[in-house]
Amino acid sequence: xxxLEAIVSRRSARRFDPAHVMPAATVRELMDYVLxxxxxxxxxxxxxxxxxxxxxxxxxxxxxxxxxxxxxxxLLLVFCMDLKSWGKEPERYWVNAPAxxxxxxxxxxxxxxxxxxxxxxxxxMRSCGMAAQTAMLAAKALGYDSCxxxxxxxxxVGHLINLPTDHRICMMLCVGKSLAEPHxxxxxxxxxxxxxxxxxxxxxxxxxx
Numbered sequence: 726x727x728x729l730e731a732i733v734s735r736r737s738a739r740r741f742d743p744a745h746v747m748p749a750a751t752v753r754e755l756m757d758y759v760l761x762x763x764x765x766x767x768x769x770x771x772x773x774x775x776x777x778x779x780x781x782x783x784x785x786x787x788x789x790x791x792x793x794x795x796x797x798x799x800l801l802l803v804f805c806m807d808l809k810s811w812g813k814e815p816e817r818y819w820v821n822a823p824a825x826x827x828x829x830x831x832x833x834x835x836x837x838x839x840x841x842x843x844x845x846x847x848x849x850m851r852s853c854g855m856a857a858q859t860a861m862l863a864a865k866a867l868g869y870d871s872c873x874x875x876x877x878x879x880x881x882v883g884h885l886i887n888l889p890t891d892h893r894i895c896m897m898l899c900v901g902k903s904l905a906e907p908h909x910x911x912x913x914x915x916x917x918x919x920x921x922x923x924x925x926x927x928x929x930x931x932x933x934x
Contacts, residue, residue, distance in 0.1 A: 731865040736910075738870035739794050741901035747799040751867060755800075755900070758863040762856040766834045767818045770810040770849050771856045771895075774803040774886050784885050789877035789897075798872070798899035803882065804857055806849025809891045811838035846893065853895035860898055870903035 726734070756773065764770060776782055779796075786795040795801060807813070815834045819827035838845055861871045874897040883894055 726866045728862060728866075731862045735861055735865045736870070736907035737872045738899075738901070738903035738905070738907065739792070739872055740904040741794055741797040741799065741870070741899065742904055743797040745799050745902045747869070747901070752800060755860065755863055755867060759856050759860045762852070762859045764852045764855075765848055766811070766815075766830060766837070768810050768815065768834060768848075769818065769852075770807050771852050772805040772807055772892065773856075774805060776801040776803060776886070781885060785877070785882055785897075788881040788885065789874065792874070792876065794872050794874075794899040794901075795877075795897075797901070799869070799901035800899070802860065802898045802900070803886055804853040804895045804898065805886075805888060805892050806846070806853050806895055807889075807892050808842070808845045808849060811835070811845065849893060850895055857896060857898055860900070864900045869900050871901075872899040873897075874899065 752775065759773070760769075762771075776785060782796045782801060785801070786792065789795050811834050815831045816827065818834075819830045822830065838848070857873055861873065864871045877897065879894050882888075882897070883892075888894065
């Protein structure tokens with residue numbers, strides 16, 4: 726399946742075959758693709774927790790208000806962000822670059838992120854979002870369906886997976902073999918409503934009449 730086919734055919738699945746076991750080699754292949762996702766300054770600030778323990782899955786399902794895909798999918802991934810990855814030996818992110826380039830990039834990383842907690846969080850959300858999209862498309866190409874999730878108690882799930890204090894959860898992703906055909910797309914906005922050239926139309930001040 727090429728990437729355009731994966732984009733068109735990818736749909737969120739909520740009924741998975743609980744008997745299907747994803748081979749460890751396939752999980753590794755999927756994650757190898759995910760690791761190719763870009764991040765700003767190459768800080769690779771995403772962290773991925775694959776939840777395999779059945780009892781832990783049950784507890785996370787409780788924190789997700791009983792949604793069945795949490796326990797029935799073959800793979801449950803919690804996408805987390807390391808808010809302080811920019812300051813954790815950033816030299817390693819540029820280890821293969823020429824020395825001068827690496828030196829400049831490390832200096833820029835520290836200057837850009839230091840003392841800006843909002844930026845650190847925003848960057849983590851961007852990175853995890855792109856990684857999740859890579860995971861969903863790669864899963865589709867590998868013959869699997871997926872379901873992105875933010876409908877859960879983030880604090881509770883963080884406690885269950887022993888989330889470090891300088892990390893945050895972005896979302897979860899269920900991956901497996903779907904048992905149901907997807908419903909028709911529920912309603913896409915027309916391109917003309919969401920795509921503009923050179924900016925938005927002239928603003929109208931709603932406070933005046």
